[in-house]
Amino acid sequence: MAQAHPDLHHDSDARREAANVLSRALNGARDLVADWMASERDWPRLAGPGCAQEPAAPRSESEPVPAPVCRRTGLRAGDLVRVWPYDGDVEVVAGTEADGERTWVILRDRGAVPSARVMLAAYQCPACGRCAGPAVEHPLLRPCPDCLADLRALERRPGETRRVRSAIEARAEAGLAEARALRDERLAQRAESRRRWARSLRRAGPDDLRSALLSAFTHAFDRWTAPV
Ligand SMILES: [Zn+2]
Numbered sequence: 001m002a003q004a005h006p007d008l009h010h011d012s013d014a015r016r017e018a019a020n021v022l023s024r025a026l027n028g029a030r031d032l033v034a035d036w037m038a039s040e041r042d043w044p045r046l047a048g049p050g051c052a053q054e055p056a057a058p059r060s061e062s063e064p065v066p067a068p069v070c071r072r073t074g075l076r077a078g079d080l081v082r083v084w085p086y087d088g089d090v091e092v093v094a095g096t097e098a099d100g101e102r103t104w105v106i107l108r109d110r111g112a113v114p115s116a117r118v119m120l121a122a123y124q125c126p127a128c129g130r131c132a133g134p135a136v137e138h139p140l141l142r143p144c145p146d147c148l149a150d151l152r153a154l155e156r157r158p159g160e161t162r163r164v165r166s167a168i169e170a171r172a173e174a175g176l177a178e179a180r181a182l183r184d185e186r187l188a189q190r191a192e193s194r195r196r197w198a199r200s201l202r203r204a205g206p207d208d209l210r211s212a213l214l215s216a217f218t219h220a221f222d223r224w225t226a227p228v
Pocket residue numbers: 125126127128129130143144145146147148171
C-alpha cells in the first residue's frame with residue numbers, strides 16, 4: 001500500500017488509475033484474509049507451479065437464453081460466479097433482487113446471497129481484457145461490470161473520456177496478470193491485445209477517443225446481449 005497509494009501517483013492518469021486498481025485489490029485481499037481468519041477455516045491450498053492443481057470447473061453445457069442485465073450488479077441469469085471466499089465451485093446466477101439498500105444475487109443451487117459476496121468467474125471482458133478464474137475450456141466472453149458502468153458514464157458525461165481510457169488500460173493490465181496467474185494463453189493474448197488497443201488511443205483526440213471507446217463497449221455489449 002505504501003507504494004501503490006493513489007496520492008503518490010498524481011504525475012500521470014495511467015499511473016494513478018493503476019494505483020487505484022492496485023489499492024482496491026490490496027484492500028480487498030486484506031479484507032478477505034481478515035474474514036477468513038475470523039471464520040476459522042483452514043487456509044486454502046496453494047496454487048501455482050509445483051503445487052497440485054485443482055481440476056478446472058466444468059462449464060454448464062446448457063447455454064441459457066440471454067436474460068436482462070441487472071443494473072446494480074451488471075449480472076444476469078446464466079452468469080458464472082463464485083461466492084465468498086471465492087475458492088469453491090463455480091455457481092450459476094438465476095437472477096437478482098433488490099431489497100432496499102441491499103442487492104441479492106439468486107444462485108440456482110444455493111438461493112440468495114448478498115451481491116457484495118459474489119464475484120464473476122470463468123469469464124473475460126472483450127472490451128478491456130479483465131478476466132477471472134478458474135481456467136475453463138470456454139470462458140464466458142462478457143463485458144465486466146466496470147465496463148458496463150463506464151459505458152453508461154461515457155454516454156452521459158463526455159468529460160469522463162480520458163479517465164475511461166486509463167481505466168481500460170489498467171483493467172487490461174490486471175487482466176493480463178490474472179491470465180498469466182491462471183496460465184491461460186488465450187486469456188493472456190486477449191488481455192494483451194486490449195492493452196495494446198488502449199495504449200494506441202493515448203494520443204487520440206477527444207472526439208476520436210470517445211467514439212472508439214463507445215464503439216468498443218457497444219460492440220462487446222451487443223454481442224453479449226444478442227440472442228444465442
Ligand atoms: Zn471490461
